[in-house]
Amino acid sequence: MSATDRFPPSGWQRLELLAVVVGIQMLDHLVVDNLAGSGVLSAGARSAIATFESVGGLLLLLLGIAAVVSTFGSRRRLSVWAVVVYLSLALVHLIVNLSAILLTAHTRRGQPLLALWDVISVYFMAIFVFAAWYWFLDKTIPGGSFNIPGERPRTIIDYLFLSFNTSSTYGPTIEIPTTQGAKVLMMLQVSSSLLMLTVLLTRAISAG
Numbered sequence: 001m002s003a004t005d006r007f008p009p010s011g012w013q014r015l016e017l018l019a020v021v022v023g024i025q026m027l028d029h030l031v032v033d034n035l036a037g038s039g040v041l042s043a044g045a046r047s048a049i050a051t052f053e054s055v056g057g058l059l060l061l062l063l064g065i066a067a068v069v070s071t072f073g074s075r076r077r078l079s080v081w082a083v084v085v086y087l088s089l090a091l092v093h094l095i096v097n098l099s100a101i102l103l104t105a106h107t108r109r110g111q112p113l114l115a116l117w118d119v120i121s122v123y124f125m126a127i128f129v130f131a132a133w134y135w136f137l138d139k140t141i142p143g144g145s146f147n148i149p150g151e152r153p154r155t156i157i158d159y160l161f162l163s164f165n166t167s168s169t170y171g172p173t174i175e176i177p178t179t180q181g182a183k184v185l186m187m188l189q190v191s192s193s194l195l196m197l198t199v200l201l202t203r204a205i206s207a208g
Contacts, residue, residue: 013139014068016156017083020132021064024090027125028057031097034118035104060089083136090129091188097122098192101199119199123167126196130189131156131163137182145182148175167193 063086067079101118135156137145148158165173166189177183 013156014072016135017132018068020128020135020156021068021086023128024125024132025057025061025064027121027128028060028090028093028097031101031118031121031125032057034121035097035100057093060086060093063089080140087129087133087136090132094122094125094129094192097125098195102195116200119196123193123196126189126192127160127163127167130166130185131159133185134162134182135159137179137185141179141181143178145177145179146175147178163189166190170194 063082067082067086101122134146135154138154138159146162148154148162162175165175166186170190170193171186177186
């Protein structure tokens with residue numbers, strides 16, 4: 001069975017996709033607002049971030065809407081590509097946000113560790129973005145992309161759990177990736193988690 005035969009998802013799964021899209025949009029906006037209001041960016045950097053958020057954020061939102069709406073139609077191949085493009089752009093936004101907090105970590109010396117909303121937002125944005133990718137791959141690749149114990153149908157909670165475990169334990173736990181795409185994504189997620197740990201350690205040392 002091809003990917004286009006397994007997609008678009010059912011009604012409940014469309015709601016799962018919508019919930020993830022909303023979560024990604026909210027967290028992305030929260031990260032950018034926190035960076036813009038942190039006072040550690042130059043005027044040029046603030047302008048660049050504002051431009052990226054205005055253009056990229058609007059495009060991300062429109063693609064998210066298109067990805068959800070396309071799953072209600074009969075053009076299965078279109079719905080697959082709409083979700084792929086949306087998740088790819090969401091991953092780009094995540095990388096840009098992660099790079100921003102990493103590059104500004106040294107400028108936050110002396111700030112209390114309670115002022116970590118940007119790191120927390122990026123952390124959970126990563127969980128949502130990678131959970132959506134795992135959800136998508138597992139539903140579109142014949143045979144699935146993960147060996148998840150249990151017989152019941154998978155829901156977005158299973159993929160959020162997988163994504164959370166990958167970010168917090170730096171690798172898979174009981175869920176085994178079975179495709180190269182899933183393995184690459186998990187390596188990217190572990191790398192992002194290690195970078196966020198670096199930011200936390202940098203601020204902890206600075207605060208001390």
